[in-house]
Amino acid sequence: MNIEMIRAAAKRLEGHARRTPILTSPFLDEIAGRRVFVKPECLQHTGSFKFRGGWSAVSALEPEARKAGVIAFSSGNHAQGVALAAREHGAPAVIVMPADAPAIKIANTRALGAEVVLYDRATEDRDEIGARLATARGLTLIKPFDEPQVIAGQGTCGLEIAADMQATGVTQADVAVCCGGGGLTSGIALALAADAPGLRVRPVEPEGFDDVTRSLASGQIMRNDRLSGSLCDAIITPQPGDITFPIMQEHCGPGVVVSEDDCLRAVRLAFERLKIVVEPGGAAALAAALFHPDAFAGDAVIAVATGGNVDPEVFIKALETTD
Amino acid sequence: MNIEMIRAAAKRLEGHARRTPILTSPFLDEIAGRRVFVKPECLQHTGSFKFRGGWSAVSALEPEARKAGVIAFSSGNHAQGVALAAREHGAPAVIVMPADAPAIKIANTRALGAEVVLYDRATEDRDEIGARLATARGLTLIKPFDEPQVIAGQGTCGLEIAADMQATGVTQADVAVCCGGGGLTSGIALALAADAPGLRVRPVEPEGFDDVTRSLASGQIMRNDRLSGSLCDAIITPQPGDITFPIMQEHCGPGVVVSEDDCLRAVRLAFERLKIVVEPGGAAALAAALFHPDAFAGDAVIAVATGGNVDPEVFIKALETTD
Incomplete structure (x- = not known):
């Protein structure tokens, strides 16, 4: 860094x-x-x-990886930043959110072109869902800060x-x-x-x-x-x-x-x-x-x-x- | 123009x-x-x-006129624009407002350094008050748009x-x-x-x-x-x-x-x-x-x-x- x-x-x-x-x-x-x-x-x-970080991460990907798409865990600002940055790069974006996230945040993220995958906080493991999707589709994880x-x-x-x-x-x-x-x-x-x-x-x-x-x-x-x-x-x-x-x-x-x-x-x-x-x-x-x-x-x-x-x-x- | x-x-x-x-x-x-x-x-x-017009008008004055000061009739955005523009030029500003203007607008305009002169809409003539002040002190009137x-x-x-x-x-x-x-x-x-x-x-x-x-x-x-x-x-x-x-x-x-x-x-x-x-x-x-x-x-x-x-x-x- x-x-x-x-x-x-x-x-x-x-x-x-x-x-x-x-x-x-x-x-x-x-x-x-x-x-x-x-x-x-x-x-x-x-x-x-968050749009700055989202854009930076998506734009830094190799063309192949960008084409495959990105994934992020967020119900908030990071989700929207990544979603819009990905859409403007023509890259698919999957955002993993808890099913009890506010409806408006889910709707906003979808409206920015992302595929929203919901999980049940009580019974499902977010990381496991993410890892499975990432492997199956070759998605790159964009972490929120680290x-x-x-x-x-x-x-x-x-x-x-x-x-x-x-x-x-x-x-x-x-x-x-x-x-x-x-x-x-x-x-x-x-x-x-x-x-x-x-x-x-x-x-x-x-x-x-x-x-x-x-x-x-x-x-x-x-x-x-x-x-x-x-x-x-x-x-x-x-x-x-x-x-x-x-x-x-x-x-x-x-x-x-x-x-x-x-x-x-x-x-x-x-x-x-x-x-x-x-x-x-x-x-x-x-x-x-x-x-x-x-x-x-x-x-x-x-x-x-x-x-x-x-x-x-x-x-x-x-x-x-x-x- | x-x-x-x-x-x-x-x-x-x-x-x-x-x-x-x-x-x-x-x-x-x-x-x-x-x-x-x-x-x-x-x-x-x-x-x-309104700050743009206020700054333009005050900055266009001859040094003598600027020193004497400006006057405006307004209880709204024009008042605040002229007040701040005048203060930043070191020019006195008199703002004539109806006595029943919202207290917060009067306070804001005063806080921006203007002298606020209140008049009674029912019994007093705003233009007459303004003309008297302008003549007595050599103030330049800054009209809000024309x-x-x-x-x-x-x-x-x-x-x-x-x-x-x-x-x-x-x-x-x-x-x-x-x-x-x-x-x-x-x-x-x-x-x-x-x-x-x-x-x-x-x-x-x-x-x-x-x-x-x-x-x-x-x-x-x-x-x-x-x-x-x-x-x-x-x-x-x-x-x-x-x-x-x-x-x-x-x-x-x-x-x-x-x-x-x-x-x-x-x-x-x-x-x-x-x-x-x-x-x-x-x-x-x-x-x-x-x-x-x-x-x-x-x-x-x-x-x-x-x-x-x-x-x-x-x-x-x-x-x-x-x-």
């Missing part, structure tokens, strides 16, 4: 992934007590940064941050990144280490699911006790990846932990001041920047808003929060 | 106004039956395209559409623009006539407030019967401007009229599929593109989402609409 892979991914993504802008608001600056720059990956195709070409794709977001922050003259700052398994976090960290060494990534996680923060503090991979029951579902994973963790250890500052309530308030402020739709897990970094100013130093902070795939009911709940 | 003024405004806006991207979604393409390209001006500073430098600023949005659509290879298409007094509509029309003559502007208005559509059809300026009572308040004006109307006559196709309900559904789809926050009036063009496909020809349509300054209650109402 190295910067050249990220630069190569950037070339493959050019004209396909959306180059998201940097958004700002004087109102957010005032809350945070410093300048706040937001990278809205919710505006990426399929509503999250996969070099996926990390390379997510890292392209970091190249853009480096270029755009240089244009604003901000060369020393923390970059808060909503962190699940660490694919985006480690990709951005590698990109910044190469192109903007004064910018340092800070992984941000929700309370109770702070595996990366604890792993970075202890120096070894630690697990979450539970894997469900959070509004920040998009960034909940069991533990940091074997590939992503060493990268984060080398390049990231300490993790920052935010509450679910912080995230909902950040969703509301992103609505009010930036006019973007962010899901609670995708607002964790912005929540850290706004409501945990002591966690950061300097006169600027960058926050990546990682995704916007949120149900209307949850969004309404966020709009109804008060300060 | 000519294209050179728009190009000059674009130079003055460079690095100050945000260059908004073009957003797309395969789900919207399917609803519309053709490719849909959305220009999200809700992502512009202060949440609407003002060449404001039109020039809004026209920069059209230059960006021309450049970005050329990059996508779309050279023949209609460009739906939410239309109030016609400042943005005429500015974009002039820009496209020069830089992308195959793209034609179509003004879009809400039912009951279709003064531009009727004026274009009849060949003479016609008024709206009423000026309030619409969720699309951002684009309600009494009649097209004396400067904007001839430009629209020369360069625009027929107007398109949409219902309030169309606009709310478009707000919901912009939330769901583009992850942007659009106000009902700012969603009129997208509503036309999605729900009035017969009004357009060809295999692509561009819709400008003009603003995102919407109260949470109205946004929630939109999210709760069903198909």
Whole structure:
């Protein structure tokens, strides 16, 4: 895993992934007590940064493998990112989802051209189903984060941050990144280490699911006790990846932990001041920047808003929060 | 009013106004039956395209006049656009608003550094108050649309559409623009006539407030019967401007009229599929593109989402609409 892979991914993504802008608001600056720059990956195709990794992985396949197709396990953003990337490459995509996944997510993934295979969480083994399908059809598994070409794709977001922050003259700052398994976090960290060494990534996680923060503090991979029951579902994973963790250890500052309530308030402020739709897990970094100013130093902070795939009911709940 | 003024405004806006991207979604393409390209001006500073016109007008002033300051009548997007543009130029700004304007709009405009002067709609004459202040302090009035430098600023949005659509290879298409007094509509029309003559502007208005559509059809300026009572308040004006109307006559196709309900559904789809926050009036063009496909020809349509300054209650109402 190295910067050249990220630069190569950037070339493959050019004209396909959306180059998201940097958004700002004087109102957010005032809350945070410093300048706040937001990278809205919710505006990426399929509503999250996951399209970058999906495109990178599919485009890196040999023609034969691409023709055979890809498979992914996901009921969320990774599923949609892989599905659309595969469709635009003319590659078949099989997405394995639990049968009790929300109907709208199943429908969206199918609408993006993927074959959705449902399994019963109580009686069936997801990995076994996946392995059987992969073998029978020659499908390539695209893992959600612990996969070099996926990390390379997510890292392209970091190249853009480096270029755009240089244009604003901000060369020393923390970059808060909503962190699940660490694919985006480690990709951005590698990109910044190469192109903007004064910018340092800070992984941000929700309370109770702070595996990366604890792993970075202890120096070894630690697990979450539970894997469900959070509004920040998009960034909940069991533990940091074997590939992503060493990268984060080398390049990231300490993790920052935010509450679910912080995230909902950040969703509301992103609505009010930036006019973007962010899901609670995708607002964790912005929540850290706004409501945990002591966690950061300097006169600027960058926050990546990682995704916007949120149900209307949850969004309404966020709009109804008060300060 | 000519294209050179728009190009000059674009130079003055460079690095100050945000260059908004073009957003797309395969789900919207399917609803519309053709490719849909959305220009999200809700992502512009202060949440609407009005910042472009405000910046253009303030930056065009002679240093003396700028130092004395500017004045505007508005309780909405124009107020915030002028206030922020003036503050960033170090120019005092007076915004005259009715005393019964929503508290949040007054607070926002003050927070952007403007002096807000309130008047009683029942007993006081807004124009008289403005004229008195302007004379006493040497303030320059910045009209919301019928003002060449404001039109020039809004026209920069059209230059960006021309450049970005050329990059996508779309050279023949209609460009739906939410239309109030016609400042943005005429500015974009002039820009496209020069830089992308195959793209034609179509003004879009809400039912009951279709003064531009009727004026274009009849060949003479016609008024709206009423000026309030619409969720699309951002684009309600009494009649097209004396400067904007001839430009629209020369360069625009027929107007398109949409219902309030169309606009709310478009707000919901912009939330769901583009992850942007659009106000009902700012969603009129997208509503036309999605729900009035017969009004357009060809295999692509561009819709400008003009603003995102919407109260949470109205946004929630939109999210709760069903198909």
